Amino acid sequence: MTSIREAQRGARRQGPGGEFSARRQATRERLMDAAVELFAERGVLAASVEEICERAGFTRGAFYSNFDSKDELCLDVLRRKGEQHLVALQQVVESMPGAGSGLSRAQVIRDAVGLFLQAQPKERTELIAMMELRLHALRTPELREGWLAVHANLCASIAGQLQMALDRVGGRIGMPMPQVIELLGAMYENTVSMSLLNGEDAPTGLTAQLVALLDGLIHD
Amino acid sequence: MTSIREAQRGARRQGPGGEFSARRQATRERLMDAAVELFAERGVLAASVEEICERAGFTRGAFYSNFDSKDELCLDVLRRKGEQHLVALQQVVESMPGAGSGLSRAQVIRDAVGLFLQAQPKERTELIAMMELRLHALRTPELREGWLAVHANLCASIAGQLQMALDRVGGRIGMPMPQVIELLGAMYENTVSMSLLNGEDAPTGLTAQLVALLDGLIHD
DNA sequence: CGTCTTCGATACAGTCGCGTATCCGATGCA
DNA sequence: TGCATCGGATACGCGACTGTATCGAAGACG
Structure with missing residues (x-):
């Protein structure tokens, strides 16, 4: 089920060895930093993906391009x-x-x-x-x-x-x-x-x- | 602002000494019990008022008739x-x-x-x-x-x-x-x-x- | 210099939960 | 028995968040 799409996304975002491009890694870090802050402020569940992205200076598009879900993050x-x-x-x-x-x-x-x-x-x-x-x-x-x-x-x-x-x-x-x-x-x-x-x-x-x-x- | 309404509700639900009717107290207890269970299962924020009421066997009407908000509960x-x-x-x-x-x-x-x-x-x-x-x-x-x-x-x-x-x-x-x-x-x-x-x-x-x-x- | 890829932005449709206003049955009281 | 109040159910509109599909610009590469 949807394995083709997922495989494509996986392949696109991550090299064969599992490394990310420098740019990608940077946005991942910023998203994670923002997430930690918001987790502390509001709790994991109340920290919306939207808010995390906003604080990191991105939109949800960036988020879902980097992580499959909040739990994955x-x-x-x-x-x-x-x-x-x-x-x-x-x-x-x-x-x-x-x-x-x-x-x-x-x-x-x-x-x-x-x-x-x-x-x-x-x-x-x-x-x-x-x-x-x-x-x-x-x-x-x-x-x-x-x-x-x-x-x-x-x-x-x-x-x-x-x-x-x-x-x-x-x-x-x-x-x-x-x-x-x-x-x-x-x-x-x-x-x-x-x-x-x-x-x-x-x-x-x-x-x-x-x-x-x-x-x-x-x-x- | 809305002080009249609030005063009415307050007066309706609670006697001058702060006691509740037996019936009211019972539903309050049931709601609180359900809330504690759900807080443990899903966390305070993820436990929706709806779910709490459902587990206690009530609807949201009962909840808001007894508590002003989840925090109040x-x-x-x-x-x-x-x-x-x-x-x-x-x-x-x-x-x-x-x-x-x-x-x-x-x-x-x-x-x-x-x-x-x-x-x-x-x-x-x-x-x-x-x-x-x-x-x-x-x-x-x-x-x-x-x-x-x-x-x-x-x-x-x-x-x-x-x-x-x-x-x-x-x-x-x-x-x-x-x-x-x-x-x-x-x-x-x-x-x-x-x-x-x-x-x-x-x-x-x-x-x-x-x-x-x-x-x-x-x-x- | 042109093409290709990557990566994040935008637009969209759908779901869920909230709080209020209103209603109706039950219960207590005379 | 009739009436008033109480207590919970129902119905409604609203806003927030989600995940996906699509688009366009910046950067890599020959």
Whole structure:
């Protein structure tokens, strides 16, 4: 059914290897950026294709020439996010100083948390958008895998940082690492959304809370 | 503007003290129940008024006779939830055995967590709906206060349980109590949604995780 | 320099949901 | 039993969004 048309569109928009032309890639990025903003502002479902295009400076024609549907765009947004996390992981690993710096445990932890927060998308926008996307993925089976992949990347990234910090500090955590990371992520999300609900401009003592939690979990 | 009409409607649907007739209250409940289900299934924004009414066995006429808008219904859903939490708190306090039962700390904690989970709305439906409502409240200032009130009630409820458990056990927690509760709530949410994303029927080891976390936080 | 392709804009038809105005049966009250 | 009010159903017009089919300009290529 309509396989000919679809094949034509697919062939037209994407080279045999899956690459896009530079121009095409640029419009895709702009559309995805606009989508993330609107997802955060209005939610995935309430962000109309029309509005996304308008914000990106295109019309719906451009959208449907690049994506089959909004869900398909969501999937690509998630994929891109996953790649960004991988890159962030590498940067963080590089920027982390080697062992033997003689810093106190608290300081090392604080540094690691700072690095994590810095590596995170700075704007809350992205966090809210991801929360929206997760909820959307909860009801949209096609998106689940994409979300889980992003999540896995992020976890790996944090695990790397945290392990390095622990190595430098010589401490141990009783709880299994994956669980610790889930915990940190959940707390991060929770703190940011609570601060938003309370009408604060910036999360109150986010770093302090994360540090306190880690401090409570690490033993010698 | 239209103040006369609004006043009429207000007067018609609600007695001077704010009470509703039994019949009216019943349809309101049915509409709210249907709304919560649909919020969990499709999200707040995608749950159309039409669909809510259909599921509740009414038409839109009934809806607009009872609520001014979907947001107004959300607010009432939140209010109801807040009251339910208060009731749950009382029940929990009553059902909790007195001190001096000679149980181990782990067992007491496990009991407290069990009580908490039992007092929680059993279906994940309600949790997801609340997550949707929170995200919706994030963008809808009129709803923020309502959501925060529910949250405060829930926290108070948990704080009560937890404090009782701690008293029985003689333990202490280094982290401030409100923060601990946020943490537990965040972990609860996170675990449930991860299990749903992974396609599991029931959250894997929810109790165990909560217990482990508490165990890690409690000192003598 | 002309042709061909690519990519986004435009135009269109169709669907869905909203909120209001109005109506009618049921229920309560004298 | 008759009347008034209440509560939900019905009917209507409206606006927004969708996805597709088609068009035209900018850029690639020989």
